[in-house]
Amino acid sequence: MSNVFPKWSNALPLKIIVFVFILAAAVVSGITYYATPSYTRVGYEPVQPVPYDHSFHVGELGLDCRYCHSKVEESGHANIPASSTCMACHSMIKTDSELLEPVRASFASGEPLPWVRVHQTPDYVYFNHSVHVNRGVSCVECHGEVNKMEIVKHDQPMSMGWCLECHRNPEEYLRPIAEVTNLDWVHPGGEKGQIEDGKKFVEEWNVNPPQSCTGCHR
């Protein structure tokens, strides 16, 4: 047997074991970082047909989210505004802007603008905007600080684990209904105040976020 394997092969099993451990650690950390929604989805920033600047309209001019996404409080779906919504102002302001040409064309023809969807829940997930907005979940919790975005990008992972973070501890996220569209709002009492008030909201509004499979996978 001595001539089957060279002497250096004696150390080989140990080296292989060490290598396997390193490889396993690399694979696990690689998957955790690169193959989860916090990497694969966050940062998605598609080019839109019209470079609508949220940071200008919302952040500087102070438009409320609901001016354009008008049905978010009543509907499960937060609507994208029709071109007529844009034209409410832009029939008077910047009427000859080249960037706004697609909006005017869409308004004239009735053909909607081909906005590129940024956030998409899978078909097997049931999500209702109105129930969240009416129970003190702010837009910012899921969509990030849109009032500071020039181009809208995917801000949060929107993985199932991420949904459950709030469904399991809603008191950490709920705020007064009046502040839902105020994206800069933070609880004046800090973290402690947030939890205190959050618990009150959970109690008073009877917030009971589902954690069973069928809550979202209907």
Add this chain to the structure above:
Amino acid sequence: MASAHASIEEVEPAILDEVNPVDIPRPALVDNDRSFSWITDKICGIVEEKTPTWWWVCFVLACGTASFTVMGLVYLVSTGTGVWGLANPANWGWAIVNFVFWIGIGHAGTLISAILCLLRQKWRTSINRAAEAMTIFAVVCAGIFPVFHVGRVWMAWFLFPIPNANAIWPNFKSALLWDVFAVSTYGTVSVLFWYVGLIPDLASVRDRATSKIRQFLYGIFAMGWRGSNRQWSNYEMCYLLLAGLSTPLVLSVHTIVSFDFAISLLPGWHTTIFPPYFVAGAIFSGFGMVLTLMLPLRAIYRLDDLITQYHIDCMTKIILATGTMVGYAYGMEFFIAAYGANDFEIFAFVNRAFGNYAWAYWIMISCNVISPQFFWFKKIRENTALVWIITIFVNIGMWFERFVIAVTTLTRDFLPSSWGYFSPTIVDIFTYVGTFGVFSVLFLLFLRFLPLMAMAEIKAVTPQADAHAHKH
């Protein structure tokens, strides 16, 4: 009492002047007084000879059969689990039946390697290697069904508690999760046991190898075995520890498999007799399969001196015993149903025997309870062909047992409006039949490349190894 006390001292100590144990002759475990070198030549020869024609024929046939499973699974994954005959009310059909069937067959391996080792049943040495191989391959076949029943098979890793972006965790209250752990532990320990047992024999094959590549490959897997005293003493301790470790598994695996049914609330499943009765059934079918495999091998490779009539006797007696236990359990289920006076329970069992699946029930009874009773007769135990045929019946019967349990209960629910009749689809049949091909492919490869008997252990139990055989 006092007087009894006093008299103790007067009684003579219970020591005889001379010890005369009754001399009960034990049959030799290796016939014809074969020498060590004959055993090595015989077993290694099987691995070293030119691949026989029959092997190629069987291998091609087995691959062809195995392709049925592959086709069935590809069709299932590309289309959906609906291609199996699973539909309300029978959402467990052949998938669970085949799973339990194969896991049960796998049972004999650990029993032979662990429990018989601890009980010093020396006759295990001739059959344990092949039985352990059978166990591993049966677990492989069994695993196919639950994994693909998941539907999105690429999500099967959800079965294990692995942290993930969905923040979900398996339900530890579910028997199906216990199954995952029971079966994967069982598979791992069986492989470990099998491999540890193989090491000295792999070294024998390595040392006899003439080509460089064989020396290299067998050399790697023999892990530098030299057969020194120190290695042997460590090895024996390791083997003993593994035997101790896997002994509980013999009982736990099928107990947990039976929990899949027993912890539910359905009449016909919800019974406390399930764990022991499943374990007995598993050992029954496992030994059936061992004989089904070993008897042809014995004839083909002329292993009559190593697998003697005594070995066959032992195994058939175990089949007889466990078959009778299973029969007792079938009877006891009826008794408990009658004694418990629960209408639903009584209905479930009467329906089993005389209802829509009566045909399956009576196949089960005749194969599992009646056919092993022939083993009471020495003449039948000595007729190899007949033994082989009966073991085939045992395997058929045990498949039908699982079918009867799973299907009769589901298709006759509490609500007559949801009653139904389960029929397998062609995909079910293809997938199941194909697993016999998968099993055969693996077993044939085992025969071709690994020593099919534990040479080192057999040598230790030969008459030749006992230098003082004729003196006490």
